[in-house]
Amino acid sequence: MxxxxxxxxxxxxxxxxxxxxxxxxxxxxxxxxxxxxxxxxxxxxxxxxxxxxxxxxxxxxxxxxxxxxxxxxxxxxxxxxxxxxxxxxxxxxxxxxxxxxxxxxxxxxxxxxxxxxxxxxxxxxxxxxxxxxxxxxxxxxxxxxxxxxxxxxxxxxxxxxxxxxxxxxxxxxxxxxxxxxxxxxxxxxxxxxxxxxxxxxxxxxxxxxxxxxxxxxxxxxxxxxxxxxxxxxxxxxxxxxxxxxxGGKSPNIILDDDMFSKNVAAGIGAVMQNTGQSCNAPTRMFVPKARMGEVEEIAKQVTEKFQPGAPDSGAKMGPVVSETQFGKIQDLIKKGIEEGATVAAGGDGKPEGMDKGYFVKPTVFTNASNDMTIAREEIFGPVLTVIGYDDVDHAVEMGNDTPYGLAGYVAGADHEQAMKIASRLRAGQIAVNNAAPDPNAPFGGYKxxxxxxxxxxxxxxxxxxxxxxxxxxxxx
Incomplete structure (x- = not known):
């Protein structure tokens, strides 16, 4: 003590x-x-x-x-x-x-x-x-x-x-x-x-x-x-x-190419890191509408690796920090369900068999729209909202349609295209193709x-x- x-x-x-x-x-x-x-x-x-x-x-x-x-x-x-x-x-x-x-x-x-x-x-x-x-x-x-x-x-x-x-x-x-x-x-x-x-x-x-x-x-x-x-x-x-x-509600634009599955998996994992308790987490993922089904399959596979546990258990994900945070996250997950998003993985309630501790199921919503509560509010938990786009211009427009502007993410095989998209995102720090954190890079936000x-x-x-x-x- x-x-x-x-x-x-x-x-x-x-x-x-x-x-x-x-x-x-x-x-x-x-x-x-x-x-x-x-x-x-x-x-x-x-x-x-x-x-x-x-x-x-x-x-x-x-x-x-x-x-x-x-x-x-x-x-x-x-x-x-x-x-x-x-x-x-x-x-x-x-x-x-x-x-x-x-x-x-x-x-x-x-x-x-x-x-x-x-x-x-x-x-x-x-x-x-x-x-x-x-x-x-x-x-x-x-x-x-x-x-x-x-x-x-x-x-x-x-x-x-x-x-x-x-x-x-x-x-x-x-x-x-x-x-x-x-x-x-x-x-x-x-x-x-x-x-x-x-x-x-x-x-x-x-x-x-x-x-x-x-x-x-x-x-x-x-x-x-x-x-x-x-x-x-x-x-x-x-x-x-x-x-x-x-705060932040950072967009992650995944391009339609042969790196799609890898980049979706990396994006989901980035949200689950630190139990989603990072202001710059890529919590809004934008994918081509035609590939939403693939995202749902990937979500099931990736979240299995992030089943929560105590810090000394070897689990990749721990609890959220407090009862207050747990309650807020549960309310927002329920809101996502009520507003019609698809629960591709996770959902409300504690993980099975975990009665003690503020543990949250790693949750991925798909078929969401950018006007849903789970796409507008910072959840600050292991919850990802996946939104479909028609084309890249549509993805950028939705990515910038937020009161926040802390971070942004772009991932695709065509590096030049990814860089052009990065230049259009209104945020203080943009990570291209899953770039690692850099302590020399300025960190802070727009809006x-x-x-x-x-x-x-x-x-x-x-x-x-x-x-x-x-x-x-x-x-x-």
Whole structure:
């Protein structure tokens, strides 16, 4: 049983201002796995004050000094790698292989990428007689979700450290264990006091206090579009910068060629990865109408490989994160059935024989239309909606017909054709022919999927202010 009662503020583990506890539930067993303290506005004030004071010195450090700190963080992270992976499996149900090879691995990837970018990043450049200087924005509030906890923490913390910002992190209270271990890593690495602070809590209390705080210069938020709107509203009165990575309903256009079966199978598998709990999952698949029957056969075969189980069972898919998420997903599956989509695999209810744990059947709907609820709303579970198209233009039109624009996917034997389709999709990141994730590729969305970019060099921009010093290079 894990017990995390304290917050990490100004380089110390401190008691909350107002003691209040929350049980953390293991989604595989529905049993209490541990408890955390929930913070208050007073805790946020204390953490922000520490970050503000630390910025006076950390914001003046050289890139070389910051690089040495990040190197130490990477070293300590690797020492705690297995602890981090185990925590992710326990808190949000990731299968052990996924926790090891993807969830924990993304933390190393983002820290290492930021380090390499920092070594060659130009913080100053001259344009005529003007010097353009990029300076750290200041105190950053970071609000992260439960679905890829270490990925989301490190893709914010790494560029913030690299650019000279200080920060206050509020991880998800649903999956907080790995964040506490990450704070221990920052402490062991000797990150100067006040540069990194952690306060646990819920969105309405701690999240609101952070996003509205007058001494916070920037909010970096990852979560639902609904919550992102509230963060932006809270931040508006103080005109602080808001970086948002929000929801998605990403299209996956499968071309009509001899790679069809392989690409359909890959697309289904991509949705089931992480139990469908990825904002960029390719949850709307577009296929030629004439080949819908083939998709149904492939769906049966692929979903058999993704039958859910406990993280240590060897299963490829774990539970969804909570009872709340389970209920939402079940309601949407039932909605898909009511609206007339064909259940090619899965369906509502728990898998046979699995009474404990928030396990969902890997589900594929076919013969759906793009106006159905299951094609419009982000389900955030192992549910794929397959829609038929008349021709490629029809597929692109439907693919773009969504309020979201986080990601898009195109797969086909003709690479040139796939690239042309990719150029027509209105989304922030497009994967062609099942391309693997790239930590150097900017990640973020169009439309209601957010603003700003994370990952790689592009992540630095949101943490920097641009100053023009005119006359800096004027000749006498």
């Amino acid at each position: 894990r017990q995390y009662d304290k917050f990490y503020i100004n380089g110390e583990w401190v008691d909350p201002a107002q003691p209040k506890s929350l049980d953390v539930i293991n989604p595989s067993t529905e049993e209490v796995a541990g408890a955390i303290s929930l913070g208050s506005e007073a805790d946020v004030d204390k953490a922000v004050a520490a970050a503000k004071e630390a910025f006076k010195t950390w914001g003046q450090t050289t890139p070389e000094e910051r690089a040495k700190v990040i190197e130490r963080v990477i070293e300590e992270y690797k020492k705690r790698y297995d602890d981090l992976a185990a925590a992710v499996s326990e808190e949000m149900g990731a299968p052990e292989f996924l926790a090891q090879k993807a969830q924990a691995a993304m933390g190393v990837a983002h820290l290492s990428t930021a380090l390499e970018v920092l070594k060659n990043y130009e913080f100053e450049e001259d344009k005529g007689t003007t010097r353009i200087v990029k300076e750290p924005i200041g105190v950053c509030a970071m609000i992260t979700p439960w679905n890829w906890p270490l990925n989301q923490i490190t893709c914010k913390v790494a560029p913030a450290l690299a650019t000279g910002c200080t920060m206050v992190l509020k991880p998800s209270e649903v999956a907080p264990f790995s964040a506490y271990i990450f704070a221990e890593i920052m402490d062991a690495a000797g990150v100067p006091k006040g540069v990194f602070n952690l306060v646990n809590g819920d969105g309405p209390t701690v999240g609101t206090a952070m996003s509205s705080h007058p001494d916070v210069d920037m909010v970096s938020f990852t979560g639902s579009t609904r919550a992102g709107i509230e963060v932006a509203k809270n931040a508006a009165p103080t005109v602080k910068r808001v970086q948002q990575e929000l 209601q999927s957010g603003n700003g970019r994370e990952w790689g060099e592009h992540a630095f921009a949101d943490f920097l202010e641009v100053k023009a010093v005119m006359g800096a290079t004027a000749k006498s």
